Amino acid sequence: GAVVSQHPSWVICKSGTSVKIECRSLDFQATTMFWYxxxxxxSLMLMATSNEGSKATYEQGVEKDKFLINHAxxxxxxxxxxxxxxxxxxxxxxxxxxxRGGKNIQYFGAGTRLSVL
Amino acid sequence: xxxxxxxxLFLSMQEGKNYTIYCxxxxxxxxxxxxxxxxxxxxxxxxxxxxxxxxxxxxRLMASLDTKARLSTLHITAAVHDLxxxxxxxxxxxxxxxxxxFGTGTRLTIxx
Numbered sequence: 001g002a003v004v005s006q007h008p009s010w011v012i013c014k015s016g017t018s019v020k021i022e023c024r025s026l027d028f029q030a031t032t033m034f035w036y037x038x039x040x041x042x043s044l045m046l047m048a049t050s051n052e053g054s055k056a057t058y059e060q061g062v063e064k065d066k067f068l069i070n071h072a073x074x075x076x077x078x079x080x081x082x083x084x085x086x087x088x089x090x091x092x093x094x095x096x097x098x099x100r101g102g103k104n105i106q107y108f109g110a111g112t113r114l115s116v117l
Numbered sequence: 118x119x120x121x122x123x124x125x126l127f128l129s130m131q132e133g134k135n136y137t138i139y140c141x142x143x144x145x146x147x148x149x150x151x152x153x154x155x156x157x158x159x160x161x162x163x164x165x166x167x168x169x170x171x172x173x174x175x176x177r178l179m180a181s182l183d184t185k186a187r188l189s190t191l192h193i194t195a196a197v198h199d200l201x202x203x204x205x206x207x208x209x210x211x212x213x214x215x216x217x218x219f220g221t222g223t224r225l226t227i228x229x
Contacts, residue, residue, distance in 0.1 A: 006159075032215065043205060043219045044160075093159055097215050103167075104215050108152075111159040 003027055004096045006109030013084055014117055021079045021112045023094030029074035030096035034106070035067075038091040050077045084116045119144045121208050123220040131228055133195050138223045140189040140206035149189045150207040150217065151180050160205070163191075193225075201227045 003026040013019050023033055031052050036044040048069050049057040056069035066088075068080040077096075081088055093111045097104045120143040130136050140149070148167050152160040164173045166182035166189060173180050177200065179192045189206055203224045207217040 034215070034217075041224075043222050044207075044217075046216060046218070049216060105165075106150075106162075106215050106217070108160040108162075111157075113157070 004094065004107045004109040006094055006112055008112060009110060010113045010115075012115045012117065015085050016083055018080055018082045019084055019114060021081075021092055021094070021114075023077045023079070023096065023109050025075045025096040025098070025107070028096075028098045030077075030098060031074060032097040032104075033071060033077040034095045034097075035069060035077075035079050036093045036095070038093060038111075040091075044093060047079075081114065084114070086116045089114055089116045119208065119210050119218045121206060121218050121220040123204075123206060123223050125223060126221060127224045127226075129226045129228060130193075130196055132197055135195065136193050138191040138193070138204060138225075140191070140220050142187050142189075142206075142208045142218075142220075144187075144208075144210050145184075146187075146208045146210045147184070148209045149182050150209070151178075151189070151191055152205045152207065154203045154205060154222075156203075163204075196227045198227045198229065201225055 005024045007022045033050040035047045037047050038044045046059050047062045050069050050071040052071045052074050058064045071077040091111050094109045095106045097106050122141050124139045151163040164180040169184040171182045177194045182189045203222050205222050206220040
């Protein structure tokens, strides 16, 4: 089956530093990737849609300068949390869309737990 | 604004019992998804429901969709401990663009 790899799985950083999270589709090309955020015991909230070769589309309320998304190739999207603060601590999950059997199927990465001290 | 609500939010049930989780959504959608999430892990896809009246079953789980009522159900039959997890439904109102809106989640605990 399709595999989406997310790296790192857990990162602890100091306040004010930037953190980059990678999302790779390992065995398929994904024109579209999504980034979600999940606070403890809450649901997933879509942050942005990442399309290869174009600027990401951010959901309302998500700061694009805070959460930089780069979709450099059909298999890689990165999310950089700039100048991270404790309130950015969360579980970040990416997903990649694969077109198969006449429909788009979304595959999720294992998630990245970000803790900002 | 699309709202997706699940009921109940928390559920503790004994092994061997049956129960149903409900997912209500507020706008037209032609596809609904069910996912399972174990603590600290990402999402595992359970079901994709693509049409009114769709019913899918996998093991002790069965999902159905009523697009007219904007309601999906996830039925658990003869629960076992391994089914303990958080279950999310998600709706794609963008007709295939895959921008999912997730439900509030139902945290299920199966007790012996």
